Amino acid sequence: MKANQWQAMAVAAGLMVASTASAQETGGGSGSFGNAGQIVVSSDAFGNLGYTTEGAGYGYFHIAPSADYFLKENLSVGANVQLRVLFGEGDTVAAFGIGGRVGYNIALAEKISVWPKAGVTLFVGDDIIATQDGTGAASTVILDGYAPFLYHVTSHFFIGAGPRLAIGLGDDVDVTFGVATTLGGYF
Template sequence: MKSNGMQWSAWVLAAGLLFTVEASAQEVRHSGGGRFGSAGEIVLSSDLSGSIGYRSAGDGQFFIFLRPAGDYFLKENISLGGYLTLGTVFQEGDNQVEVGLGVRGGYNIWLNETVSVWPRLGLGLNHEDYGFGDRTFLAISLDAPFLVHLTSSFFIGAGPGLITELGDDTSATLQVSTLLGGHF
C-alpha cells in the first residue's frame, strides 16, 4: 500500500515538473520584443572555463578563467560586446596570473523555442605574470556556446572554444566553457 502512494507522489511530482518546464518555455515564446537576440537587447554574462589538458606551448596544466562580459544586439541576432579576462594557471613552480580586455562579435541562432547557439569571435589584449617574468599577447577566441533559455531573461549554456595566443610564445587552447547570464 505504501509503495502505491509513493508511485502517485512520483507521478504528481513529474507532472508538476513537466508543467513548470512548459510554462517556462511559453514564457520565453511569448516574451515579445524582449526575446534573446532582439535588436536593442543588452546581455550581461560570465564565461567560466576550466580544464585539465595540454596547451601547445607547454606541459599539461590546469587553468581557470572568468570572463565577465557585456553584449548588445545591434540588429536581430547580431551582437557586439566586450569582456574582461581574469585567470590563473596552476602549474609546476610559480602559478601564472592573467588579465586582459577584449571585444567580440556574435550571431545568435535559434534551434527551437528555448535553445539557441551563439557563436562568437573575440579579439583581446592580455597580460600574464609568471612570478619570474611576464608577457603581453594578442588573444583570438572563437566559441559556440549552446544556450538554454530558462526564463524570458535568464540563460545558462556550455560549448566548445578555441583560443589562440599570438606573441613571443604562440599557443592554441581547445576547451569547453560554461556560460551564465541574463538579458534585458
C-alpha cells in the same frame, strides 16, 4: 594546493558569481533573446587540468565577465574583462585581459539557441595561455571563437556550453581547444 592557490581560485569564483548575479531577471525588456537593443550580461568560464611531457603538471581557471549589445536582430557586439589563474608545481600566477567580440544568435527551438562569437583579447601577465609546454609571453593577443548552445531557463536568463578555440599570438603561436560554459541574462 597551497593556500594562495585556493585564495586565487576563490577570488575568481567570486568575480564570476558577482558578475552573473546582476544578470538574472531584472524586469524590463521584452521579446525573445537577440532582439535589437537588448543588453546581455554574462560570464564565460572554462578550466583545464593537464600534464606535460616536460614533467610539470599545470592547470588554469578562466572567467570572463562580459556585456553584449544587439545592434540588429541577432547581431551582437560586446566587450569583456578576463581573468586567468594558472597553477601548478610552481607559484600561482594571474593574467588579466580586455577584449572585444562580435556574435550572431541562431534560434534552434523555443528555448534553445546557439550564439557563435569571435573575439580578440589583449592579455598582460605571465603564463597567459595554458600551452602543452607551459610557455607564455609577457603580453599576448588571443583570437578566439566560441559557440555556446544556450538553454533559456526562464525569460531573460540562460545557461550554455559549447566549443571554444583560442589562438594565442606572442613569441610563439599557441592553440587551445576545449569546451567553455556561460551563464547570463538580458534586458
